[in-house]
Amino acid sequence: MRHLIEPTDLSVDETERIIDLALDIIAHREKYSEACKGRKLATLFYEPSTRTRLSFTSAMMELGGNVIGFSDAASSSVSKGETVADTVRVIACFADIIAMRHFKEGAPLVASQYAGIPVINAGDGSHAHPTQTLTDLLTIKRELGRLDDLTIGFCGDLKFGRTVHSLIKALSRRTGIKVILIAPEELRLPDYIRHEVCDKYGVPTVEVRTMEEVMPELDILYMTRVQKERFLDEEEFERVKDSFVLTPEKLETAKKEMVVLHPLPRVNEITRAVDNDPRAAYFRQVENGKFVRMALIYTLLQWAGERKAAPTPHLTxxxxxxxxxxxxxxxxxxxxxxxxxxxxxxxxxxxxxxxxxxxxxxx
Missing domain, CATH: 2.30.30 (SH3 type barrels.)
Structure with missing residues (x-):
């Protein structure tokens, strides 16, 4: 059985094929309108979500399938103490594939060991968010036409940002990637991502304090929220917070074709004035998420039916x-x-x- 627990569960070639399928879906949506007719997706969301949950729901509906599940752990048997393992065993009696978001890191991996049907990690704590990574990759491909030879700046909360960790893992396997880290000391990228991912694949990594000093060289600026509660010293937060807010003035030195991404939701890290800039791709990014999740659901169900695909690396x-x-x-x-x-x-x-x-x- 194949699952998607973290981005590297898909090979580079498999990732490319899912992105290509998403592009075909965009071009020929009517061709896929009944691709999953009679199949059911269970969305098990143990913590709040708007974009990801609705994106999965919309994706399955556009494939002609049905959706069951819950959007709040309090409305499920979890409130009675049911374990993840028991929950997915039960859900597998009703559904063909599961998309799970959980506040505990590793919960989707546990689910994949017991479900007997494909499990998709829709975000687990601050660990991983592989379908957001597929969304990001599709957006980059559509905006820039390539996934290699890119300089990408990650700005904001790089310590707890699961979307950042997942995208770095995926891009590290590409060629010509340079990563620039723009974060306060308290929210720096975890060392294990730098040493065990970037260093392993020979990805140049640079740390800076402000986006202005690197803006002219970026192909992609990936923004995330800098959260006040992450700081032990409120004065330090007040001192650095404006360094991580994107404004039209800061974009003046950026390339005309640079792309601004954000997994959303945003608070104040991108001002509304940036929304009208053609380089602001974060709302187009949301729509891309639906298409790539359509491609992923379709592919995992196809693999499950054929039983020909290699098992998920996490389980082998x-x-x-x-x-x-x-x-x-x-x-x-x-x-x-x-x-x-x-x-x-x-x-x-x-x-x-x-x-x-x-x-x-x-x-």
Missing amino acids: EAYDVNRLRCQNRRCISATEDVDQLFHEIDGEPGSYRCAYCEAKLRE
């Missing part, structure tokens, strides 16, 4: 079991009875990562 890697315990309180293993899965970090004997949340463990 050799993990150690139950010898170490993850200390990350945001991890699904902290609250549910699951096997403690972990693997040794390449080049760091005695250091391990949790399979669910990627937190670092030591013997």
